[in-house]
Amino acid sequence: MTDDVLLRVSGVTVSFGGAPVLADVGLEVPPEGFVGLVGPNGAGKTTLINAISGLVRASAGEVVHDGRDVLPLPSHRRAARGIGRTFQQAQLLDGLTCLDNVLLGGFAWAPWLGWLAPRRRAQVRELAEQALADVGLADLRHHPVADLPFGVRRRVDLARALLMRPRLLLLDEPLSGLSSAERGAMAELLAGLPASGVAVLMVEHDVDWVRRLCARVVVLDYGVKLADGPPSVLDQPAVREAYLGTAQEDQ
Amino acid sequence: MTVRRVSLAAFAAVLLALPFAGSDRWLSIVVLALFAVLGAQALNVMVGLVGQVSIGNAAFLAIGGFTAALLDEQAETGFVLACAGALLAAGVVGAVASIPAFRLRGFYLAVSTIALTYAVLYVAAEVQNHEVGASGFRMPYPELLGVSLDSDVAWYWLLLPLAAIVTLLFHLVTRSSLGRAAQTVRDHEQIAPVFGVSTRWMKTAAFAISSGIIGLEGALMAYYVGTVHVENYTLLIAIEYLAMVVVGGLGSAIGVALGALLITALPFLLDDGLRAIGGTALSARTSDLTLIVTGAVIIGCLLWLPGGLISLPARVGAAIARIGRRGGKPTAEAPADVAVVREPAAVSRPAAAPATVSSAATAGSGGDDPLLQVTGLTVTYPNGVTAVRDVDLRCPKGSATLVVGANGAGKTTLLRALTGTLTSEKIATSAELDRYRGETLLRRSPDELTAAGIALVPERTKVFPGLTAAENLDVVPRRIAAGADRFVTRDDVLELLPRLAAVARTDAALLSGGEKQMLAIGRALLTQPRLLVIDELSLGLAPAIVRDLLEKVATIRGEFGVTVLMVEQAVRAALPVADRVVMLRHGAVVADLAADQWTDASEAALIGGGEVVR
Numbered sequence: 001m002t003d004d005v006l007l008r009v010s011g012v013t014v015s016f017g018g019a020p021v022l023a024d025v026g027l028e029v030p031p032e033g034f035v036g037l038v039g040p041n042g043a044g045k046t047t048l049i050n051a052i053s054g055l056v057r058a059s060a061g062e063v064v065h066d067g068r069d070v071l072p073l074p075s076h077r078r079a080a081r082g083i084g085r086t087f088q089q090a091q092l093l094d095g096l097t098c099l100d101n102v103l104l105g106g107f108a109w110a111p112w113l114g115w116l117a118p119r120r121r122a123q124v125r126e127l128a129e130q131a132l133a134d135v136g137l138a139d140l141r142h143h144p145v146a147d148l149p150f151g152v153r154r155r156v157d158l159a160r161a162l163l164m165r166p167r168l169l170l171l172d173e174p175l176s177g178l179s180s181a182e183r184g185a186m187a188e189l190l191a192g193l194p195a196s197g198v199a200v201l202m203v204e205h206d207v208d209w210v211r212r213l214c215a216r217v218v219v220l221d222y223g224v225k226l227a228d229g230p231p232s233v234l235d236q237p238a239v240r241e242a243y244l245g246t247a248q249e250d251q
Numbered sequence: 252m253t254v255r256r257v258s259l260a261a262f263a264a265v266l267l268a269l270p271f272a273g274s275d276r277w278l279s280i281v282v283l284a285l286f287a288v289l290g291a292q293a294l295n296v297m298v299g300l301v302g303q304v305s306i307g308n309a310a311f312l313a314i315g316g317f318t319a320a321l322l323d324e325q326a327e328t329g330f331v332l333a334c335a336g337a338l339l340a341a342g343v344v345g346a347v348a349s350i351p352a353f354r355l356r357g358f359y360l361a362v363s364t365i366a367l368t369y370a371v372l373y374v375a376a377e378v379q380n381h382e383v384g385a386s387g388f389r390m391p392y393p394e395l396l397g398v399s400l401d402s403d404v405a406w407y408w409l410l411l412p413l414a415a416i417v418t419l420l421f422h423l424v425t426r427s428s429l430g431r432a433a434q435t436v437r438d439h440e441q442i443a444p445v446f447g448v449s450t451r452w453m454k455t456a457a458f459a460i461s462s463g464i465i466g467l468e469g470a471l472m473a474y475y476v477g478t479v480h481v482e483n484y485t486l487l488i489a490i491e492y493l494a495m496v497v498v499g500g501l502g503s504a505i506g507v508a509l510g511a512l513l514i515t516a517l518p519f520l521l522d523d524g525l526r527a528i529g530g531t532a533l534s535a536r537t538s539d540l541t542l543i544v545t546g547a548v549i550i551g552c553l554l555w556l557p558g559g560l561i562s563l564p565a566r567v568g569a570a571i572a573r574i575g576r577r578g579g580k581p582t583a584e585a586p587a588d589v590a591v592v593r594e595p596a597a598v599s600r601p602a603a604a605p606a607t608v609s610s611a612a613t614a615g616s617g618g619d620d621p622l623l624q625v626t627g628l629t630v631t632y633p634n635g636v637t638a639v640r641d642v643d644l645r646c647p648k649g650s651a652t653l654v655v656g657a658n659g660a661g662k663t664t665l666l667r668a669l670t671g672t673l674t675s676e677k678i679a680t681s682a683e684l685d686r687y688r689g690e691t692l693l694r695r696s697p698d699e700l701t702a703a704g705i706a707l708v709p710e711r712t713k714v715f716p717g718l719t720a721a722e723n724l725d726v727v728p729r730r731i732a733a734g735a736d737r738f739v740t741r742d743d744v745l746e747l748l749p750r751l752a753a754v755a756r757t758d759a760a761l762l763s764g765g766e767k768q769m770l771a772i773g774r775a776l777l778t779q780p781r782l783l784v785i786d787e788l789s790l791g792l793a794p795a796i797v798r799d800l801l802e803k804v805a806t807i808r809g810e811f812g813v814t815v816l817m818v819e820q821a822v823r824a825a826l827p828v829a830d831r832v833v834m835l836r837h838g839a840v841v842a843d844l845a846a847d848q849w850t851d852a853s854e855a856a857l858i859g860g861g862e863v864v865r
């Protein structure tokens with residue numbers, strides 16, 4: 001059982017004072033899996049990602065990553081164990097260039113590089129440039145991120161997460177703010193991740209792409225899991241009602 | 252780059268020549284300045300690099316001074332061990348002092364370092380009274396490697412390499428991966444752990460290293476001055492060091508070194524100057540005047556050189572480039588896509604430049620009377636990038652215009668230029684004609700424009716953090732002129748966006764991404780806009796909500812004649828709401844057509860142009 005599961009979340013509960021934002025939520029991501037996480041605004045999707053990556057403390061439950069419960073670990077130790085993530089609003093260092101921002105991703109596995117080990121440093125840099133090229137931003141590597149459009153910033157965010165060389169990548173709405181052409185390119189990149197050994201848990205509101213990319217979809221509805229299964233669960237009446245709106249006749 | 256190298260080399264040459272060529276007075280000033288460099292570099296690690304504001308320098312200087320005095324005087328350890336002990340003691344206290352920083356930030360943290368200063372000074376006073384009494388400790392002339400440190404020249408040769416090494420080390424650290432991690436703790440503390448950065452470790456290390464070096468400085472200073480007395484350590488010292496860091500350039504080791512040199516030398520320079528011009532009449536008051544002028548220089552730096560001395564070359568360069576652009580014949584030299592000054596418009600311009608899509612007749616729907624008319628709008632950012640190029644836009648009353656294009660096509664800049672949120676002297680905005688209800692929009696403040704009925708749902712900063720969601724909505728109606736008809740009520744907003752009712756009492760900063768977007772839209776609607784400008788309505792919203800909102804936009808447009816200008820990536824979804832579609836590419840309009848003429852070919856053209864930015 002543990003063999004074909006990279007991440008197993010079970011019974012996770014999170015509350016910020018009031019009613020729980022997540023109540024007893026569970027899901028599984030296989031290695032080389034691509035799992036979608038959808039639900040209405042405020043359902044707790046980002047909170048679940050925060051709980052897995054350690055930015056938010058879960059009051060109960062287990063998050064087993066690679067055979068070990070990581071809930072007791074602080075966030076930076078989880079990063080070192082191969083959990084990477086992006087943010088719904090790309091959080092970048094505005095004073096730095098795209099490349100410098102991406103390089104931060106290398107800290108998780110090569111924290112002491114600098115003037116100490118020039119060869120390793122060059123290697124990290126090469127990987128960072130590759131990650132930027134992968135997200136289609138090779139030309140902008142020396143451009144400061146401060147004045148970049150929203151959609152470009154989030155690609156820098158993704159490149160940074162990729163440089164972490166994660167085994168599990170948590171993506172918070174990677175396609176939002178992108179034009180349809182850019183979505184296609186980004187989706188192609190994402191689709192290739194599992195084959196390269198990166199399992200993905202993706203929050204996304206673009207249902208078309210969720211259907212196409214995800215092998216499995218989990219639907220959250222205000223803190224509770226509504227459905228979990230192949231993308232066709234999106235067609236269940238309860239899911240339509242809660243998420244897509246009842247009058248949905250679908251693209 | 253080479254200019255910088257050359258000036259650095261020249262600077263180093265002057266420093267090295269100083270003991271041989273300079274006057275005694277200048278040598279002693281430079282020795283003081285080198286002490287300052289050491290302390291300022293240390294403070295910069297904490298404040299500039301990791302973002303932990305500290306006013307505790309005096310405490311660590313005192314710890315260093317007193318530890319050295321006790322070790323050398325009482326334990327007779329000698330110079331080197333006394334200094335090492337001072338470094339260690341201050342470092343340990345610094346590490347302990349970092350514990351409040353796990354919870355406190357900014358102002359509160361600064362206050363905790365002031366408290367630390369008083370606690371340390373209290374203990375120091377007790378020690379001093381107990382050991383030596385009111386006169387304070389006397390320090391012997393130290394000896395290092397057989398050389399007696401009894402002259403400024405000797406101190407100079409000890410301090411110069413020390414200051415240079417510390418500066419170089421921190422300069423390298425700043426640019427290393429460790430430095431980037433530190434900056435992440437400074438700028439985005441919440442997310443730093445996601446990249447394997449332990450914020451506690453980072454803060455403790457910064458405090459310990461910084462305090463240790465300041466302790467070392469305190470010990471050396473004690474030997475140099477020859478006495479250790481508790482009254483020599485005041486909060487004023489800490490403020491002075493902060494000034495060095497800020498004037499030099501927060502976070503830049505080279506800048507901080509310059510700042511320390513300048514702030515130390517400035518009073519002496521002024522003193523000389525005042526004596527020279529004022530003679531005896533002024534010289535009686537020089538110390539007062541010097542203080543005032545020094546203060547003025549610091550304030551001036553903060554106001555006009557917020558990046559610090561280190562940013563001066565870049566600022567000067569930019570200014571020269573600006574003047575050059577204004578003066579010369581820029582359009583001829585600059586490549587077409589970064590042209591800054593637009594050619595004076597020819598008498599007639601094709602309605603839509605190289606249109607890849609069948610350009611349609613210009614007949615707008617919804618009447619001839621434009622609520623908004625823009626002709627030849629060009630926006631250039633300070634870095635020379637022209638984000639919007641010669642854009643014409645005509646929005647008849649009650650019309651809905653959809654602006655589409657790839658990321659970086661200039662959509663957001665266009666909307667911001669029209670809603671006043673681009674107002675900044677450094678951003679060049681120009682238009683031959685821009686009219687909103689007969690008046691110009693350019694260079695008017697966002698609040699004026701809001702009062703005039705223009706509302707923006709911005710792409711990025713959407714809500715007022717610190718206010719609840721409900722308070723965010725309540726902010727708005729007070730800005731609306733009493734006479735304006737209110738066609739959107741708070742109840743309407745809550746009915747349309749029921750989620751907002753559920754989170755009404757949550758701090759807006761904590762809302763989910765979609766909830767923030769809802770709040771921004773609700774707030775914009777509540778301003779009862781005549782012109783509603785939306786930058787990506789669908790951003791982060793669940794499909795059902797997007798549909799409801801688009802319907803609402805159609806309704807208020809139909810019923811109340813609100814004019815809509817929206818940027819939207821979900822073109823298909825927004826199309827039914829719009830009657831015109833304007834396509835931007837590299838800042839220019841490449842198509843302007845009626846919504847019902849939007850075809851698969853137009854979509855293909857949009858996608859075809861959808862490569863990367865700028």
Ligand SMILES: Nc1ncnc2c1ncn2[C@@H]1O[C@H](COP(=O)(O)OP(=O)(O)OP(=O)(O)O)[C@@H](O)[C@H]1O
Nearest residue numbers: 016041042043044045046047761762763764765766
């Ligand atoms: N730190 C916090 N304190 C209080 N409430 C919070 C906090 N963080 C999140 N919430 C609330 O928890 C709920 C779930 O938020 P979350 O960000 O997980 O939603 P989401 O599913 O990601 O929504 P969206 O699709 O809009 O991004 C929201 O109502 C939000 O207001």
Ligand SMILES: [Mg+2]
Nearest residue numbers: 046088763764
């Ligand atoms: Mg979210």
